Amino acid sequence: xxxxxxxxxxxxxxxxxxxxxxxxxxxxxxxxxxxxxxxxxxxxxxxxxxxxxxxxxxxxxxxxxxxxxxxxxxxxxxxxxxxxxxxxxxxxxxxxxxxxxxxxxxxxxxxxxxxxxxxxxxxxxxxxxxxxxxxxxxxxxxxxxxxxxxxxxxxxxxxxxxxxxxxxxxxxxxxxxxxxxxxxxxxxxxxxxxxxxxxxxxxxxxxxxxxxxxxxxxxxxxxxxxxxxxxxxxxxxxxxxxxxxxxxxxxxxxxxxxxxxxxxxxxxxxxxxxxxxxxxxxxxxxxxxxxxxxxxxxxxxxxxxxxxxxxxxxxxxxxxxxxxxxxxxxxxxxxxxxxxxxxxxxxxxxxxxxxxxxxxxxxxxxxxxxxxxxxxxxxxxxxxxxxxxxxxxxxxxxxxxxxxxxxxxxx
Amino acid sequence: xxxxxxxxxxxxxxxxxxxxxxxxxxxxxxxxxxxxxxxxxxxxxxxxxxxxxxxxxxxxxxxxxxxxxxxxxxxxxxxxxxxxxxxxxxxxxxxxxxxxxxxxxxxxxxxxxxxxxxxxxxxxxxxxxxxxxxxxxxxxxxxxxxxxxxxxxxxxxxxxxxxxxxxxxxxxxxxxxxxxxxxxxxxxxxxxxxxxxxxxxxxxxxxxxxxxxxxxxxxxxxxxxxxxxxxxxxxxxxxxxxxxxxxxxxxxxxxxxxxxxxxxxxxxxxxxxxxxxxxxxxxxxxxxxxxxxxxxxxxxxxxxxxxxxxxxxxxxxxxxxxxxxxxxxxxxxxxxxxxxxxxxxxxxxxxxxxxxxxxxxxxxxxxxxxxxxxxxxxxxxxxxxxxxxxxxxxxxxxxxxxxxxxxxxxx
Numbered sequence: 001x002x003x004x005x006x007x008x009x010x011x012x013x014x015x016x017x018x019x020x021x022x023x024x025x026x027x028x029x030x031x032x033x034x035x036x037x038x039x040x041x042x043x044x045x046x047x048x049x050x051x052x053x054x055x056x057x058x059x060x061x062x063x064x065x066x067x068x069x070x071x072x073x074x075x076x077x078x079x080x081x082x083x084x085x086x087x088x089x090x091x092x093x094x095x096x097x098x099x100x101x102x103x104x105x106x107x108x109x110x111x112x113x114x115x116x117x118x119x120x121x122x123x124x125x126x127x128x129x130x131x132x133x134x135x136x137x138x139x140x141x142x143x144x145x146x147x148x149x150x151x152x153x154x155x156x157x158x159x160x161x162x163x164x165x166x167x168x169x170x171x172x173x174x175x176x177x178x179x180x181x182x183x184x185x186x187x188x189x190x191x192x193x194x195x196x197x198x199x200x201x202x203x204x205x206x207x208x209x210x211x212x213x214x215x216x217x218x219x220x221x222x223x224x225x226x227x228x229x230x231x232x233x234x235x236x237x238x239x240x241x242x243x244x245x246x247x248x249x250x251x252x253x254x255x256x257x258x259x260x261x262x263x264x265x266x267x268x269x270x271x272x273x274x275x276x277x278x279x280x281x282x283x284x285x286x287x288x289x290x291x292x293x294x295x296x297x298x299x300x301x302x303x304x305x306x307x308x309x310x311x312x313x314x315x316x317x318x319x320x321x322x323x324x325x326x327x328x329x330x331x332x333x334x335x336x337x338x339x340x341x342x343x344x345x346x347x348x349x350x351x352x353x354x355x356x357x358x359x360x361x362x363x364x365x366x367x368x369x370x371x372x373x374x375x376x377x378x379x380x381x382x383x384x385x386x387x388x389x390x391x392x393x394x395x396x397x398x399x400x401x402x403x404x405x406x407x408x409x410x411x
Numbered sequence: 412x413x414x415x416x417x418x419x420x421x422x423x424x425x426x427x428x429x430x431x432x433x434x435x436x437x438x439x440x441x442x443x444x445x446x447x448x449x450x451x452x453x454x455x456x457x458x459x460x461x462x463x464x465x466x467x468x469x470x471x472x473x474x475x476x477x478x479x480x481x482x483x484x485x486x487x488x489x490x491x492x493x494x495x496x497x498x499x500x501x502x503x504x505x506x507x508x509x510x511x512x513x514x515x516x517x518x519x520x521x522x523x524x525x526x527x528x529x530x531x532x533x534x535x536x537x538x539x540x541x542x543x544x545x546x547x548x549x550x551x552x553x554x555x556x557x558x559x560x561x562x563x564x565x566x567x568x569x570x571x572x573x574x575x576x577x578x579x580x581x582x583x584x585x586x587x588x589x590x591x592x593x594x595x596x597x598x599x600x601x602x603x604x605x606x607x608x609x610x611x612x613x614x615x616x617x618x619x620x621x622x623x624x625x626x627x628x629x630x631x632x633x634x635x636x637x638x639x640x641x642x643x644x645x646x647x648x649x650x651x652x653x654x655x656x657x658x659x660x661x662x663x664x665x666x667x668x669x670x671x672x673x674x675x676x677x678x679x680x681x682x683x684x685x686x687x688x689x690x691x692x693x694x695x696x697x698x699x700x701x702x703x704x705x706x707x708x709x710x711x712x713x714x715x716x717x718x719x720x721x722x723x724x725x726x727x728x729x730x731x732x733x734x735x736x737x738x739x740x741x742x743x744x745x746x747x748x749x750x751x752x753x754x755x756x757x758x759x760x761x762x763x764x765x766x767x768x769x770x771x772x773x774x775x776x777x778x779x780x781x782x783x784x785x786x787x788x789x790x791x792x793x794x795x796x797x798x799x800x801x802x803x804x805x806x807x808x809x810x811x812x813x814x815x816x817x818x819x820x821x822x
């Protein structure tokens with residue numbers, strides 16, 4: 001699993017000819033590329049993937065069921081699509097609990113803001129619904145797809161676990177595992193059950209693998225599918241094969257779970273439900289050529305206040321006009337403005353956000369002022385994360401990753 | 412892994428058109444089919460696979476190094492081919508030890524004589540060289556290829572373990588494991604290391620998988636490859652990454668280990684050495700249409716004396732002549748005679764075997780007499796196996812399958 005920053009250009013697993021690439025957007029777990037010169041068309045993606053838009057009535061229901069205000073990522077449409085989320089809420093309303101499953105492919109030392117989004121949201125879901133959570137660190141995937149050793153992947157998994165724990169998960173309800181450590185036993189048996197029900201042609205169709213790809217790639221989808229089934233965690237869910245699973249993730253992970261949902265009823269489980277997010281845009285905007293390997297395309301949780309300030313002032317793509325005169329006259333184009341996009345992810349105050357958009361869109365507020373506010377918001381967020389992460393000890397990582405029962409996970 | 416009875420006819424994983432099937436013999440882990448109307452051409456197989464014939468000088472060396480007579484399966488050419496067996500002997504001569512690895516795909520309740528061959532031979536190797544042994548029960552493979560549940564495959568693995576233990580393995584030097592139970596941790600990490608170095612095109616070329624095959628098949632070869640590397644067994648071989656591995660198996664398993672040998676140096680291990688056997692012929696002979704699912708095509712270790720007698724008298728293909736007169740005149744055709752084949756596998760006494768072949772081949776001995784002797788030999792073998800198996804308790808199975816160090820395995 002991974003949380004994508006939208007990028008274009010030289011991509012791994014490239015299958016399309018240059019012409020095709022220009023014609024169609026490509027979204028899969030390893031590649032997110034908008035149509036040439038444009039933004040990701042999420043309506044088209046929903047239609048192509050066959051998931052549903054998360055409508056306001058569902059968000060109202062979440063607020064009613066959890067007796068608290070919906071998370072800003074729900075209110076602002078960051079999590080915008082779903083599969084069977086209504087079924088999860090129906091079950092919850094009947095008094096049935098569920099469990100959450102999310103994950104991360106540990107390919108880099110430091111996380112950027114886009115990586116935090118599913119975890120911040122999952123932490124909210126765990127707290128609001130009081131449900132257990134499993135977090136998969138796909139160190140095997142990153143070893144298979146990247147130029148990393150097994151040991152380096154495992155080390156990154158532990159490092160990333162610290163950032164994840166810093167998001168505030170409840171240790172009484174959270175099990176974090178690395179594939180290289182945890183795969184085996186009941187989990188392996190589920191992997192093999194799944195593998196038997198998915199053909200080579202299907203994974204080629206879903207993921208675009210080619211004959212020259214190594215079989216590690218062909219073997220991996222069942223590894224990401226297995227945590228969708230409660231029996232993969234006998235220490236947590238023994239005798240609870242009927243427990244439903246809800247997966248918060250970025251929408252590029254949908255192909256894995258389309259496959260999983262196809263297999264689920266054939267091996268006697270509920271289809272996992274999904275709640276899916278947009279991609280977090282790069283600083284340079286959603287349309288330009290960007291690269292996740294360019295440190296200036298994203299804000300990292302390790303960036304200092306000075307670096308954040310510099311990155312935003314220098315690189316954050318502005319929808320403002322070229323001159324102050326023109327700006328006062330025409331206002332900013334909020335559709336392409338990155339400071340406004342970022343604020344809409346991370347500025348909690350709805351009224352302030354609306355005010356800022358109105359003032360900036362009409363030209364009364366300048367880009368510099370909006371960027372200044374964004375710098376404040378992100379510096380505060382990153383500072384808070386850094387403090388929380390510094391407090392995460394190796395013993396805490398061990399405790400979250402210990403294969404253990406969670407006796408009070410549903411209370 | 413599995414030990415094949417030569418069969419022809421309707422086969423799983425059939426890729427060839429009927430014409431091609433008639434033209435060429437097919438030998439892979441799931442299919443052993445001779446050229447139409449003929450026997451398996453082992454010379455051709457050696458040439459095609461690129462392994463070596465086991466020449467008499469190697470057998471002499473084994474006798475010298477182990478200070479005991481070579482096993483009848485070596486003397487009679489049942490184990491007839493190898494890869495780097497000389498390297499194993501070189502290392503052994505230098506004072507380096509090695510470990511043995513063999514296995515079985517647990518698809519049936521009762522084993523037939525063909526299934527016993529690799530285990531009888533491996534037991535001899537273990538005793539003669541005083542080396543540790545790992546035995547893989549590929550319950551995952553059988554689940555993937557056959558119409559079995561995970562639980563049924565695991566049950567068969569334990570049942571088959573009893574037959575294997577009955578072959579006389581030394582518990583101080585033997586670790587038996589089922590994939591569904593043991594895969595994980597270091598073993599899984601090696602699986603993934605291997606998977607990354609084998610392309611889809613390669614497994615298609617080696618194993619003949621097709622697009623309609625499920626990805627379980629594509630994922631499996633690294634599972635059978637992993638035990639070739641000592642680091643897959645940290646409880647046994649921790650810090651001994653340089654330890655060599657010798658794999659006794661039927662030659663249909665060669666494709667797995669060709670693949671493994673290709674990968675080995677790229678991940679820092681010795682290539683596993685192999686010592687490979689012929690296929691054990693079915694009662695009806697090596698050329699007719701036979702099926703392993705026909706209980707009358709093989710002698711099972713569960714067959715009673717009466718059943719053995721009946722099967723051999725009724726079904727064992729005879730190279731004798733149609734009438735006694737003709738037989739006395741022409742003698743038996745030993746090349747196609749199953750009683751003689753079976754005796755050459757299981758009659759220990761070289762002089763008696765030579766005498767029988769001479770007398771029978773010249774027509775002085777009749778088929779009935781040879782069959783009578785075979786019935787005695789097999790009844791004794793099966794009786795001995797049955798007694799040994801009856802003495803194998805569940806506690807012994809647990810003990811052999813316990814993940815534990817083997818402190819004196821090299822002494």
